Amino acid sequence: xxEKTFTITDPxxxxxxxxSALVGSLSKFQSDITMEFKDKKVNLKxxxxxxxxxxxxxxxxxxxxxxxxxxxxxxxxxxxxxxQGISNA
Amino acid sequence: xxxxxxxAASNGIAIAKAFRLEHPDLTVDxxxxxxxxxxxxxxxxxxxxxxxxxxxxxxxxxxxxxxxEADIFGAHLLVLQDPELIxxxxxxxxxDSVNAEFALHETSTMFVDMFExxxxxxxxxxxxxxxxxxxxxLAHLLGVKIQNPSLITDEVVIIAEDLTPSDTVQLNPQYIKxxxxxxxxxTSHSAILARTLEIPAVVGAKSAMSSIQNGTIVIIxxxxxxxxxxxxxxxxxxxxEKQTAFAGQKAEWAxxxxxxxxxxxxxxxxxxxxxxxxxxxxxxxENGGEAIGLYRTEFLYMGRDNFPTEQEQxxxxxxxxxxxxxxPTVVRTLDIGGDKELSYLKLPKELNPFLGLRAIxxxxxxxxxxxxxxxxxLRASVHGNLKIMFPMIATLDEFREAKALLxxxxxxxxxxxxxxxxxxxxxxxxxxxxxxxxxxxxxKEVDFFSIGTNDLIQYTMAADRMNESVxxxxxxxxxxxxxxxxxxxxxxxxEGKWTGMCGEMAGDEIAIPILLGLGLDEFSMSASxxxxxxxxxxxxxxxxxxxxxxxxxxxxxxxxxxxxxxxL
Numbered sequence: 195x196x197e198k199t200f201t202i203t204d205p206x207x208x209x210x211x212x213x214s215a216l217v218g219s220l221s222k223f224q225s226d227i228t229m230e231f232k233d234k235k236v237n238l239k240x241x242x243x244x245x246x247x248x249x250x251x252x253x254x255x256x257x258x259x260x261x262x263x264x265x266x267x268x269x270x271x272x273x274x275x276x277x278q279g280i281s282n283a
Numbered sequence: 284x285x286x287x288x289x290x291a292a293s294n295g296i297a298i299a300k301a302f303r304l305e306h307p308d309l310t311v312d313x314x315x316x317x318x319x320x321x322x323x324x325x326x327x328x329x330x331x332x333x334x335x336x337x338x339x340x341x342x343x344x345x346x347x348x349x350x351x352e353a354d355i356f357g358a359h360l361l362v363l364q365d366p367e368l369i370x371x372x373x374x375x376x377x378x379d380s381v382n383a384e385f386a387l388h389e390t391s392t393m394f395v396d397m398f399e400x401x402x403x404x405x406x407x408x409x410x411x412x413x414x415x416x417x418x419x420x421l422a423h424l425l426g427v428k429i430q431n432p433s434l435i436t437d438e439v440v441i442i443a444e445d446l447t448p449s450d451t452v453q454l455n456p457q458y459i460k461x462x463x464x465x466x467x468x469x470t471s472h473s474a475i476l477a478r479t480l481e482i483p484a485v486v487g488a489k490s491a492m493s494s495i496q497n498g499t500i501v502i503i504x505x506x507x508x509x510x511x512x513x514x515x516x517x518x519x520x521x522x523x524e525k526q527t528a529f530a531g532q533k534a535e536w537a538x539x540x541x542x543x544x545x546x547x548x549x550x551x552x553x554x555x556x557x558x559x560x561x562x563x564x565x566x567x568x569e570n571g572g573e574a575i576g577l578y579r580t581e582f583l584y585m586g587r588d589n590f591p592t593e594q595e596q597x598x599x600x601x602x603x604x605x606x607x608x609x610x611p612t613v614v615r616t617l618d619i620g621g622d623k624e625l626s627y628l629k630l631p632k633e634l635n636p637f638l639g640l641r642a643i644x645x646x647x648x649x650x651x652x653x654x655x656x657x658x659x660x661l662r663a664s665v666h667g668n669l670k671i672m673f674p675m676i677a678t679l680d681e682f683r684e685a686k687a688l689l690x691x692x693x694x695x696x697x698x699x700x701x702x703x704x705x706x707x708x709x710x711x712x713x714x715x716x717x718x719x720x721x722x723x724x725x726x727k728e729v730d731f732f733s734i735g736t737n738d739l740i741q742y743t744m745a746a747d748r749m750n751e752s753v754x755x756x757x758x759x760x761x762x763x764x765x766x767x768x769x770x771x772x773x774x775x776x777x778e779g780k781w782t783g784m785c786g787e788m789a790g791d792e793i794a795i796p797i798l799l800g801l802g803l804d805e806f807s808m809s810a811s812x813x814x815x816x817x818x819x820x821x822x823x824x825x826x827x828x829x830x831x832x833x834x835x836x837x838x839x840x841x842x843x844x845x846x847x848x849x850x851l
Contacts, residue, residue: 205592205594205595205598210358211354214357214358214361217361218361221364236367237366237367239365239366240365240366240367240368241358241361241362241365242362242365242367242368242394242409242413243365243367245398245406245409246397246398248401248406251595
């Protein structure tokens with residue numbers, strides 16, 4: 195399992211556009227991928243799950259990937275978060 | 284011929300046959316199924332069909348409307364492929380041996396309830412997404428047809444109970460000439476979109492669905508909020524003429540978009556826009572605004588549960604300043620209190636909130652909050668032509684105190700090595716009679732005045748503008764108001780300063796000729812009024828209007844002023 199903490203720097207928090215881009219980029223991976231915020235853990239492949247967290251600006255989230263392609267998945271996550279400009283990783 | 288009326292939501296006249304957009308009956312019954320595996324497959328096919336349909340709608344919307352509007356279907360597609368939605372549904376079919384319709388309905392209701400319970404507008408819209416997607420899949424399961432407006436290829440006007448976001452983004456102005464809904468108001472999602480697409484619309488018509496049949500010829504008058512069914516020849520001719528006249532007027536105004544505002548005798552005045560958020564910039568530029576005469580920063584503070592940070596404010600102010608590309612941008616510092624409250628700032632209840640702790644009074648009472656805003660403004664100042672304006676100034680002491688805080692923050696930033704513009708003008712709103720009366724003294728210290736007429740009228744006439752029983756006292760043309768306006772303008776000009784106006788009155792057809800005669804330098808109004816005002820000013824002579832001022836100020840009542848201007 196690989197795990198990493200990200201700080202969400204976008205003033206609007208984890209909002210629709212970046213969340214959609216992130217979730218959309220992960221469906222191809224086999225690994226289980228989760229995001230945890232304030233003791234609540236959701237499936238990062240689920241847009242409804244991610245939106246239900248309502249992550250505000252400046253907060254930290256823990257993302258974990260577990261499975262055969264976990265390293266690749268984490269790379270994708272870091273890239274998308276940076277491309278979308280919502281986290282400095 | 285018969286008539287209906289509703290709320291005028293988007294300007295213009297549409298004449299076409301009616302197309303009823305009906306939402307099919309999607310009532311769900313719980314049934315037990317003998318073969319859950321087959322039921323899961325049936326559900327899978329309905330999802331696949333829905334995905335295929337959404338891909339087509341998304342593509343059409345992107346081609347015919349915009350990429351941005353197509354995004355909503357991108358979101359629907361993600362929801363349809365969400366393992367947290369699909370997983371529980373198939374599990375439920377399997378473990379409970381229930382039909383797919385019931386499993387879908389139960390699971391999506393849970394998500395809808397969850398999103399709707401959240402105290403956040405954005406999350407509530409997600410509930411609408413889940414509901415929209417659920418309907419689409421249900422329709423496929425039940426074998427009923429959902430109408431998709433993007434598939435219409437005839438000229439029609441749409442009649443509907445209400446339009447869902449997924450309906451409205453599919454409206455192609457080439458075929459959809461207008462729409463009527465039974466519910467909704469001027470600020471509902473569909474009304475706003477109608478104005479963006481520039482198609483006429485009447486909302487809140489109440490009985491359109493129960494009284495208009497498919498194919499009936501309908502006239503929508505989006506200017507008056509009127510609907511005419513089955514018009515006779517004479518009415519049809521009358522409205523075709525009205526339609527041509529409206530198109531002609533719009534074309535005439537559009538020609539003025541990139542023109543300077545010049546009176547008939549060649550005097551330049553400045554037409555600015557009032558905005559609330561950086562999003563409003565588009566409207567300002569599309570309507571040829573020469574300035575922003577009032578940026579109401581309180582919207583940054585509203586609809587959230589804590590104060591906006593310096594960085595958030597800096598981002599918003601910079602976006603507006605950059606977007607205006609060097610054109611004057613007057614930013615009003617926080618005007619909160621009175622009728623405008625913040626959930627996270629508990630202020631004691633007041634007996635007379637409009638006469639209480641609000642605007643600059645509150646900011647001087649809470650200097651830390653105020654300093655944060657001033658720092659954000661100063662940092663943003665290098666991105667454009669910033670002018671800072673303090674609201675609700677009643678005494679010169681208040682202005683001096685606010686300006687001192689501004690200069691302190693400027694010095695601090697410069698000491699930190701942050702670049703700050705050296706040419707920021709600092710002015711005040713004139714909305715309290717004491718300040719209007721003392722304008723000559725203020726003019727020696729401020730860089731400009733902006734007259735806020737809504738409050739100036741309320742305080743001068745001692746009439747609460749929220750109280751309907753005294754609404755007759757809201758009299759912008761009352762000579763008392765006009766004399767105060769003259770005092771302010773004259774005082775500013777004597778010191779080589781300028782005066783703007785940013786209330787409703789600045790865009791008012793009757794007031795514009797008077798204000799021109801009084802020498803007002805800048806008129807700031809809602810963006811959609813700018814081209815109309817520019818057109819009106821091009822037909823007025825400033826010298827002529829100056830000649831009428833003395834007579835107007837000598838009239839006795841508001842009605843006499845109105846009648847006199849109408850007679851010119």
